[in-house]
Amino acid sequence: MQASRARLFKEYKEVQREKTADPDIQLACDDSNIFKWTALIKGPSETPYEGGVFQLAFAVPEQYPLQPPQVRFLTKIFHPNVHFKTGEICLDILKNAWSPAWTLQSVCRAIIALMAHPEPDSPLNCDSGNLLRSGDIRGFQSMAKMYTRLAAMPKKG
Amino acid sequence: MHIVEILTWGSQKQNKEKNNLKHKREKWTTGEESIEGRTTRQTRIKDSGCGRSSGRESAKPRRRKSQKKGRVGSFLHKTSDRQHRERRVFVAAAAMDSEDYMYDSDAEETTYDDDDLYYYSDKEEENIAVGDDDDESRRNKKAKQSYIVLKESDIQQRQENDITEVSNVLSISKAAATVLLLNYNWRACDVQDEWFADEERIRKKVGLFEKPVFLLPNKLGKVELTCSICYENVRVSMMGWVSCGHPFCRECWEKYVSVAIEDGVGCLTLRCPEHRCNAVVDRDSIDLFAKKEDKERYLQYLIRSYIESNKRYKWCPGADCEYTVEFCEGGDDECYDVCCHCNNGFCWNCMDDAHRPVDCETVAKWQLKNSSEAENTAWLLVNTKPCPKCGKAIEKNQGCMHMTCRKPCGHEFCWMCLGTWKEHGERTGGFYACNTFQKNEAEGKYNEDEDIRKRAEKHLEKYTHYYERWAGNESSRKQAVKDLKQMQNDYMVRLSDLRGATDAELKFITDAWLQIIECRRVLKWTYAYGYYLPEDGDKKEKSKKGFFEYLQGEAESNLERLHHCIEKDIHNYLNKERPEEEFKNFRAKLSSLTTVTGNYFENLVKALENGLEDTSSQEACSSQEASSKIKSRTSKKGRKDYG
Numbered sequence: 088m089q090a091s092r093a094r095l096f097k098e099y100k101e102v103q104r105e106k107t108a109d110p111d112i113q114l115a116c117d118d119s120n121i122f123k124w125t126a127l128i129k130g131p132s133e134t135p136y137e138g139g140v141f142q143l144a145f146a147v148p149e150q151y152p153l154q155p156p157q158v159r160f161l162t163k164i165f166h167p168n169v170h171f172k173t174g175e176i177c178l179d180i181l182k183n184a185w186s187p188a189w190t191l192q193s194v195c196r197a198i199i200a201l202m203a204h205p206e207p208d209s210p211l212n213c214d215s216g217n218l219l220r221s222g223d224i225r226g227f228q229s230m231a232k233m234y235t236r237l238a239a240m241p242k243k244g
Numbered sequence: 245m246h247i248v249e250i251l252t253w254g255s256q257k258q259n260k261e262k263n264n265l266k267h268k269r270e271k272w273t274t275g276e277e278s279i280e281g282r283t284t285r286q287t288r289i290k291d292s293g294c295g296r297s298s299g300r301e302s303a304k305p306r307r308r309k310s311q312k313k314g315r316v317g318s319f320l321h322k323t324s325d326r327q328h329r330e331r332r333v334f335v336a337a338a339a340m341d342s343e344d345y346m347y348d349s350d351a352e353e354t355t356y357d358d359d360d361l362y363y364y365s366d367k368e369e370e371n372i373a374v375g376d377d378d379d380e381s382r383r384n385k386k387a388k389q390s391y392i393v394l395k396e397s398d399i400q401q402r403q404e405n406d407i408t409e410v411s412n413v414l415s416i417s418k419a420a421a422t423v424l425l426l427n428y429n430w431r432a433c434d435v436q437d438e439w440f441a442d443e444e445r446i447r448k449k450v451g452l453f454e455k456p457v458f459l460l461p462n463k464l465g466k467v468e469l470t471c472s473i474c475y476e477n478v479r480v481s482m483m484g485w486v487s488c489g490h491p492f493c494r495e496c497w498e499k500y501v502s503v504a505i506e507d508g509v510g511c512l513t514l515r516c517p518e519h520r521c522n523a524v525v526d527r528d529s530i531d532l533f534a535k536k537e538d539k540e541r542y543l544q545y546l547i548r549s550y551i552e553s554n555k556r557y558k559w560c561p562g563a564d565c566e567y568t569v570e571f572c573e574g575g576d577d578e579c580y581d582v583c584c585h586c587n588n589g590f591c592w593n594c595m596d597d598a599h600r601p602v603d604c605e606t607v608a609k610w611q612l613k614n615s616s617e618a619e620n621t622a623w624l625l626v627n628t629k630p631c632p633k634c635g636k637a638i639e640k641n642q643g644c645m646h647m648t649c650r651k652p653c654g655h656e657f658c659w660m661c662l663g664t665w666k667e668h669g670e671r672t673g674g675f676y677a678c679n680t681f682q683k684n685e686a687e688g689k690y691n692e693d694e695d696i697r698k699r700a701e702k703h704l705e706k707y708t709h710y711y712e713r714w715a716g717n718e719s720s721r722k723q724a725v726k727d728l729k730q731m732q733n734d735y736m737v738r739l740s741d742l743r744g745a746t747d748a749e750l751k752f753i754t755d756a757w758l759q760i761i762e763c764r765r766v767l768k769w770t771y772a773y774g775y776y777l778p779e780d781g782d783k784k785e786k787s788k789k790g791f792f793e794y795l796q797g798e799a800e801s802n803l804e805r806l807h808h809c810i811e812k813d814i815h816n817y818l819n820k821e822r823p824e825e826e827f828k829n830f831r832a833k834l835s836s837l838t839t840v841t842g843n844y845f846e847n848l849v850k851a852l853e854n855g856l857e858d859t860s861s862q863e864a865c866s867s868q869e870a871s872s873k874i875k876s877r878t879s880k881k882g883r884k885d886y887g
């Protein structure tokens with residue numbers, strides 16, 4: 088408990104210090120609870136998510152960093168490894184491949200990488216997984232783009 | 245008037261008892277769970293389906309403990325030597341003969357004077373002489389076991405030997421050898437083959453780096469590095485690393501290892517905490533970093549992995565039992581009953597309680613039956629009817645047809661015709677026979693539902709008969725296990741104080757109890773056996789059934805006699821200073837009763853295992869004939885083999 092607090096505090100200071108280091112990620116800690124974090128990440132370029140800004144919610148366990156944080160998308164996203172309804176993410180490093188050397192920042196980076204390289208073989212969103220697996224890349228991309236426009240971009244007017 | 249019960253359809257009171265006895269087995273998952281603890285696509289795919297669950301394993305490294313306790317008698321051990329077996333049957337039959345001499349109708353009152361005993365043993369000796377002169381092996385019924393019970397330290401020793409062998413052959417540390425063996429299901433030859441074929445690939449695969457990938461500064465002394473778990477700057481001398489060289493502070497290591505061990509068997513292939521670093525955390529590192537309790541649990545997992553990877557070993561399912569049983573294939577008869585040193589008897593094949601003379605399929609069928617929901621429903625169907633006034637389900641306990649619904653309804657009606665009871669009586673042919681029903685039946689107005697109900701009732705009656713006796717013997721067996729403990733902790737202590745008898749001299753008491761426990765177990769299973777014996781078959785099958793019931797009855801009374809002797813007679817020698825001579829007689833009597841009963845049951849088990857084949861050709865099934873039959877049958881065998 089004390090250890091996780093100390094570590095999160097260090098991560099917090101690091102984030103403050105290098106705010107501009109990674110322009111694609113904006114991590115912020117809840118004012119009253121150091122175990123609750125949110126992040127805004129930019130959709131990677133040359134993907135259907137380009138131009139969108141996606142919000143992530145982190146719930147950090149007391150055993151952190153020995154156990155991984157729970158992360159989910161708050162912004163709707165059409166992606167084979169993200170549950171369409173709950174925003175839950177299927178990513179190995181958030182489960183059994185977690186390493187305590189990961190940070191919240193590096194988790195964000197891994198999620199951006201996942202957005203660019205979906206894993207259709209372990210889908211949480213079957214529709215998008217099926218589209219990709221059946222080779223209907225265009226179908227997948229247009230759906231993903233549509234949702235990016237609907238949910239992850241500032242509304243016009 | 246009899247008590248009438250209201251049952252809601254869900255309550256199933258009667259079946260509670262059944263459910264208690266429902267086999268509590270849960271299959272404890274064995275070596276199938278991958279010990280490749282870390283990330284593989286395989287596990288990811290599995291995970292993705294069920295969302296977030298990361299498949300955390302029970303933290304306790306010991307396997308499930310069942311409540312079962314019991315014992316398989318020594319005679320259940322496999323004899324690979326056929327002749328030997330036949331001879332035992334013969335001798336057992338001889339024992340039955342002489343027993344007939346000794347205990348006839350008023351067996352309970354028989355006093356056993358020296359003559360009786362001598363006569364008895366004389367007779368037995370004679371038969372042995374006819375059979376074979378090697379009576380040592382006959383007496384030692386353990387004969388040739390098809391299994392060995394191993395202590396945890398035995399297993400540890402074997403494991404250590406395997407590790408040492410690999411370590412010597414490959415010239416690597418024992419910890420590294422352990423890593424390799426873990427990766428190859430403890431098959432030392434596979435490890436060697438693979439290693440010599442491509443050492444580099446294997447090192448990569450299992451995470452044993454030859455050189456560190458992270459180079460530490462040359463002068464370690466006061467240099468500080470950032471631990472990438474806690475983000476503190478720590479002196480290198482206070483840090484630790486595995487073969488890859490990635491340094492973390494000791495504190496973080498301890499926690500990291502602890503969480504992994506808490507998580508389960510995956511800790512055996514724990515990797516370095518660094519991102520995507522494949523270096524394994526071997527046994528030496530665990531030794532270095534882990535807390536004492538964690539180390540102990542780690543070693544438990546190591547042993548568990550060893551046992552579960554090897555088909556020859558199984559853990560005794562007995563409650564809190566530490567023993568492992570090694571089974572040696574290759575006997576000619578299929579006997580899987582195993583008796584652990586904890587006195588728990590279990591079947592090696594199906595892991596249920598030891599169940600000779602019944603085979604594994606019958607046991608599974610029977611257990612399923614005992615637990616099946618359908619059976620419960622049928623029971624309700626047969627034993628309850630809705631009250632014609634208020635509609636609540638009413639259970640008929642027993643006896644007459646006069647039913648009274650529970651308060652506040654209180655309606656009195658006839659179980660048979662569901663008519664009001666007031667209309668019954670002299671006019672309907674008396675209280676015990678509802679001729680409204682009989683008349684309907686005679687006139688062919690007989691209700692088909694009633695017919696189904698009748699048949700279901702008959703079936704259930706049969707099932708209940710066997711089930712009750714099966715369960716009854718099981719609870720007697722459990723009681724006997726408890727009694728044995730009392731016997732050992734109390735009576736035997738008193739006896740040795742009072743008479744200065746040594747443990748060896750009092751062993752006959754333990755032997756008798758163990759025999760009783762074993763007999764209860766066999767008797768229990770004979771009821772499952774009896775349930776599945778064909779009923780309405782031809783004459784042959786009927787005679788088989790009759791013979792079976794005769795044997796079962798005899799077994800029961802044999803056991804009763806032994807039980808009585810030890811339970812009652814022993815009190816005579818606990819308080820008063822009876823002459824030593826009498827105590828000796830008691831010992832001789834109890835010992836011979838134990839032997840006789842043991843032999844009878846052994847013979848019974850064999851007869852049932854052979855499907856009562858020898859008898860099926862014969863017809864009558866009166867007890868006299870049946871009794872002479874089993875004698876002549878066995879002595880014929882004896883003559884054939886040894887004459």
Ligand SMILES: [Zn+2]
Nearest residue numbers: 245246644646
């Ligand atoms: Zn009555």
Ligand SMILES: [Zn+2]
Nearest residue numbers: 471474493496
């Ligand atoms: Zn640290």
Ligand SMILES: [Zn+2]
Nearest residue numbers: 488490516521
């Ligand atoms: Zn490493």
Ligand SMILES: [Zn+2]
Nearest residue numbers: 560565584586
């Ligand atoms: Zn045991």
Ligand SMILES: [Zn+2]
Nearest residue numbers: 591593594604
């Ligand atoms: Zn079995």
Ligand SMILES: [Zn+2]
Nearest residue numbers: 631634649653
């Ligand atoms: Zn009623």
Ligand SMILES: [Zn+2]
Nearest residue numbers: 658661678680
């Ligand atoms: Zn009636």
